[in-house]
Amino acid sequence: MKKDTKVFNLIRKEKQRQMHGIELIASENFVSDQVLKAMGSVMTNKYAEGYPGKRYYGGCQIVDQTEEIAIARACELFNATYANVQPHSGAQANMAVMLACLKPGDTFMGLDLAHGGHLSHGSPVNSSGILYNPVAYQVSPETGRVDYDNMEKVALEKKPKLIIAGASAYSRDWDYKRMREVADKVGAILMADVSHPSGLIARGILNDPLDYCHIITTTTHKTLRGPRGGMILMRDDFENPWGLTTPKGEVKMMSALLNSAVFPGVQGGPLEHVIASKAVAFGEALSDEYFEYILQVKKNATVMAKAFTDRGYNIISGGTDNHLMLIDLRSKFPEVTGRMVENTLVQADITVNKNMVPFDSRSPFQTSGLRIGTPAITTRGLKEEHMEPIVEMIDDVISHIDDSAKLTAVREKVNEMMSEFPLFAW
Ligand code: DSN
Numbered sequence: 001m002k003k004d005t006k007v008f009n010l011i012r013k014e015k016q017r018q019m020h021g022i023e024l025i026a027s028e029n030f031v032s033d034q035v036l037k038a039m040g041s042v043m044t045n046k047y048a049e050g051y052p053g054k055r056y057y058g059g060c061q062i063v064d065q066t067e068e069i070a071i072a073r074a075c076e077l078f079n080a081t082y083a084n085v086q087p088h089s090g091a092q093a094n095m096a097v098m099l100a101c102l103k104p105g106d107t108f109m110g111l112d113l114a115h116g117g118h119l120s121h122g123s124p125v126n127s128s129g130i131l132y133n134p135v136a137y138q139v140s141p142e143t144g145r146v147d148y149d150n151m152e153k154v155a156l157e158k159k160p161k162l163i164i165a166g167a168s169a170y171s172r173d174w175d176y177k178r179m180r181e182v183a184d185k186v187g188a189i190l191m192a193d194v195s196h197p198s199g200l201i202a203r204g205i206l207n208d209p210l211d212y213c214h215i216i217t218t219t220t221h222k223t224l225r226g227p228r229g230g231m232i233l234m235r236d237d238f239e240n241p242w243g244l245t246t247p248k249g250e251v252k253m254m255s256a257l258l259n260s261a262v263f264p265g266v267q268g269g270p271l272e273h274v275i276a277s278k279a280v281a282f283g284e285a286l287s288d289e290y291f292e293y294i295l296q297v298k299k300n301a302t303v304m305a306k307a308f309t310d311r312g313y314n315i316i317s318g319g320t321d322n323h324l325m326l327i328d329l330r331s332k333f334p335e336v337t338g339r340m341v342e343n344t345l346v347q348a349d350i351t352v353n354k355n356m357v358p359f360d361s362r363s364p365f366q367t368s369g370l371r372i373g374t375p376a377i378t379t380r381g382l383k384e385e386h387m388e389p390i391v392e393m394i395d396d397v398i399s400h401i402d403d404s405a406k407l408t409a410v411r412e413k414v415n416e417m418m419s420e421f422p423l424f425a426w
Contacts, residue, residue, distance in 0.1 A: 019423050020415050021349035022390060023380075026324035026373025027168065027196065029225045030380065030423060031281065038280045039227045043273035051086075051259060063272040070275050073282035077202040078210060080233040082255045085278050086262050086270040087230035090195045090219035091120040093262075094164075095127055097215055097232060100254070100261035101162050101189050101244060104131050108162035109155060109188075111146065112136035115358040116169035116326065118193055135160060139358045144317035145172050152182045159186050161242070165209065166193030169355050169371045171305075171320035173206050180212035189242065191215045195230075197322045199223030199294045199375075202285060206322060210235040214254070223297065223323055223375050225290070226281025227274045232258055293378060297323045300374040303384045307391035316357055316369075324373035328357045333398060338367030341398055348397050348410040349418075350390075380421040389417070 018030070031039075043063060049056040052064040052071075067085065074083035087093035102108060108128075110121030115138045119126050122134025135158045137151035155163060163183045165174050176192065183190040192209035198218040200206045209216050216233050220226035237255040245251050246260055263270070284290055298321075305315050305325045314331035329336055338354030345352055356362070357369035377386075393410050400406040 015424065017349075020418055021351055022393075022414050022418060023376035024350065024352045024372045024374070024390075026353075026371050026375070027219075027222045028373075029222060029375045031221075031225060031227060031277075032284060033424075035225075035227060035277050035281045035284070038277035039273055041273050041276060043276045044271070046272050047269045048272050049263060049269050051263070063275070066272065066276040066279050067270070070279035070282060073279060073286060074231055074233060077282055077285055078216070078233050078235075079208075080210060080235050082232075082234040082237050082258075084232045084258055084262050085229075085275050086267060087217075087232060088267060088271060088274075089228070090118075090193065090217060090230040091126070092266055093217040093219075093230035093232050094118075094120040094193060095266045096258060096261040097191055097217060098128060098132060098162065099265045100257040101191075101215075101242070102132050105133060106162075107133040107135060107158055107160045108164065109135045109137060109151070109158065109160035110164040111167050111170070112138045112358075114356050114360060114364075115139045116167040118166060118168045118195070121164050121166070121193065139170075139317075141359055144358060146170070146174065148175060148178045148182070151179070152185070155182050155186050155188065160188050162191060163188045164191050164193060165213065166195065168196060169324070169326050169369075170196075171301075171315070171322055171325050172317050173321045174209065176207055176209045176212040187242075189214050191217065193217045195219040196222055196324065199225065199285060199290075200298060200322055203291050203294050205294060205298055214238070215258070220278050220281060223294065224281065224285055225293075225375070225379065226285075227277035229271070229274050229278055231278070232262070234258075296383065297374050297378045299384055300378050300382065300387055301325060304372070304374060304387040304391060307388045311391060311395050323375050324371060326355060326357060327370045327372065328368055329370065329398075330357075330361075330368050336398060336401060337362060338369050339365065340401060341370055344401050344407065345394065345397055348393070348407050349414045350394060350397070350410075352394075380418070380423060382421060386417070 047057045048060045048063050052067050070085040071083045111117035122129045140147040190213045192213045195218050221228040301320045305320045312332045314328040316326040342354040354367040355369045355371035356367045360368050362368050
């Protein structure tokens with residue numbers, strides 16, 4: 001077969017882009033060579049609908065073993081007894097939990113999308129908002145932290161069957177105990193989507209949602225530093241007191257309901273090459289080296305948030321407990337939008353994403369905020385002392401947003417800095 005130079009040239013260019021720039025998108029990371037290799041392996045050739053030991057295809061004896069390793073390592077990481085590592089993404093993990101726990105039209109509650117919530121927690125354009133009836137809790141306008149009293153009020157009023165903790169742009173830890181109390185008051189299932197902070201949770205740096213939540217979902221490619229994908233976990237399996245049934249009307253244990261919701265509920269054949277790669281990444285995440293890494297992610301975020309604050313930027317909630325921060329640009333640059341900053345920083349080889357801030361006066365396409373995270377730059381080896389120079393460069397770009405000479409000068413500094421932190425061994 002002729003080499004597809006068109007596509008491979010683009011892959012080479014993307015590699016160059018990743019190498020030369022400062023990657024600050026809070027949901028991105030750089031996987032290790034062995035994670036990458038497992039993902040690009042012959043495991044992609046195998047069909048394996050079903051679960052280890054119970055497949056609909058022959059020849060699954062090897063992929064059964066990699067999937068079992070992924071499950072065992074996921075359970076060890078989160079002190080869980082149940083893991084389904086097949087979801088292709090976090091959104092599909094959430095979709096499967098909803099399929100198992102709700103009927104079309106049922107009410108569930110998640111964090112308001114405009115306050116940092118996830119798209120798959122009730123956006124009107126996502127299946128969660130199309131098939132079910134989402135209601136939302138919010139953050140407090142004074143503190144920028146989740147308003148648990150508001151959550152309780154909404155829950156008592158709307159009686160959701162499922163309550164979801166978790167966000168894509170929230171820098172504080174969660175009070176899962178309080179959420180369980182709210183869930184118990186209304187007889188709801190409590191789920192946490194820990195896609196963002198899962199690496200910090202796995203290594204004990206943040207509160208453990210499985211102490212209180214019935215189910216958790218996560219992506220595997222953010223702080224967990226694995227391949228792009230999702231999974232579902234439980235500490236203990238349980239008979240479901242809600243009388244939930246399979247599509248055939250059978251009342252089963254929660255693990256069986258979740259398994260059948262993933263396959264055949266929302267997915268067909270699992271991506272066994274990605275599952276092998278998840279197994280490798282989970283093995284890495286159990287290591288001492290990863291523990292040092294994830295501690296550094298948090299240290300870097302804390303130092304970076306302070307550096308922004310010192311320069312007059314308003315960090316929502318005043319700081320961070322995790323790997324990210326949400327900056328409200330309006331305190332320093334009332335005329336500048338998140339979109340303008342995202343687009344301008346890209347020209348300086350600094351990648352961030354625009355984000356709405358709670359109670360934003362602008363649309364999601366413009367936004368008044370920026371979301372910034374440290375998982376990717378920490379993988380590259382950057383430490384506390386590198387945070388202030390990065391903040392200085394970002395501030396310089398925003399302060400001279402139409403100055404192309406300034407942009408060029410910052411880009412040169414960025415490229416020089418990153419050349420000291422090699423990224424790929426290949
Ligand atoms: N889209 C992902 C993120 O960037 O946070 C998950 O919501």
